[in-house]
Amino acid sequence: MPSLSPSAQKVQDWLAANGSAAQVIELEHPGRTAAEAAALLKCDVAQIAKSIIFRNAADGTSVLVITSGANRVDEKKVTALTGITLAKADANFVREQTGYAIGGVPPIAHARPGTIVMDEDLFRFATVFPAGGTPHAMFEVATEELGRLSGARVGAVRV
Numbered sequence: 001m002p003s004l005s006p007s008a009q010k011v012q013d014w015l016a017a018n019g020s021a022a023q024v025i026e027l028e029h030p031g032r033t034a035a036e037a038a039a040l041l042k043c044d045v046a047q048i049a050k051s052i053i054f055r056n057a058a059d060g061t062s063v064l065v066i067t068s069g070a071n072r073v074d075e076k077k078v079t080a081l082t083g084i085t086l087a088k089a090d091a092n093f094v095r096e097q098t099g100y101a102i103g104g105v106p107p108i109a110h111a112r113p114g115t116i117v118m119d120e121d122l123f124r125f126a127t128v129f130p131a132g133g134t135p136h137a138m139f140e141v142a143t144e145e146l147g148r149l150s151g152a153r154v155g156a157v158r159v
Helices: 006-017 034-041 075-082 091-097 120-124 143-150
Strands: 024-026 048-056 062-068 115-119 126-131 136-137 153-155
Touching: 006 024, 006 136, 034 048, 034 126, 034 136, 034 143, 048 091, 062 075, 062 091, 062 143, 075 115, 075 153, 115 120, 115 126, 115 143, 120 153, 126 143
Parallel strands: 048 126, 062 115, 115 153
Antiparallel strands: 024 136, 048 062, 126 136
16 A cells, blocks of 8 residues: 555554554545545545534634535534534634635544534435545544544534
8 A cells, every 4th residue: 555645644643543444545646625535435426525624712622523525514504503603714714723625625633623613414425535634535434433532523504
């Protein structure tokens, strides 16, 4: 197996250390959007587990929403689920909180883990495909396992 980039290897090491057999793969072409990733992986766009980062308006910590690639996040629903008022997160905030650049943020292995919410729509699928640390890196994981690994609160978050 070819060696992974440092960011993808960090995700792979985290998965292994937390008892997951999921394998991060790096593809020749990037999957920066859910549609691009689904085309590369030949899966339904709804199976892509997007990691959307917000800023907690009260304390400046991160709020990760793991959502289906087919969905947009309804910020009011996330607030209702968590009690947190959300603010926009810029690219610097995302990198500072997660350790990864936008387009490759995995739902696990963050530098500063914050509140985590997972879209209930992902549970329509046995497996989902999150980013693996870079726009070229992804991994397939059982949806239930992703919920367990991330420690996410599951709820309705789509628009």
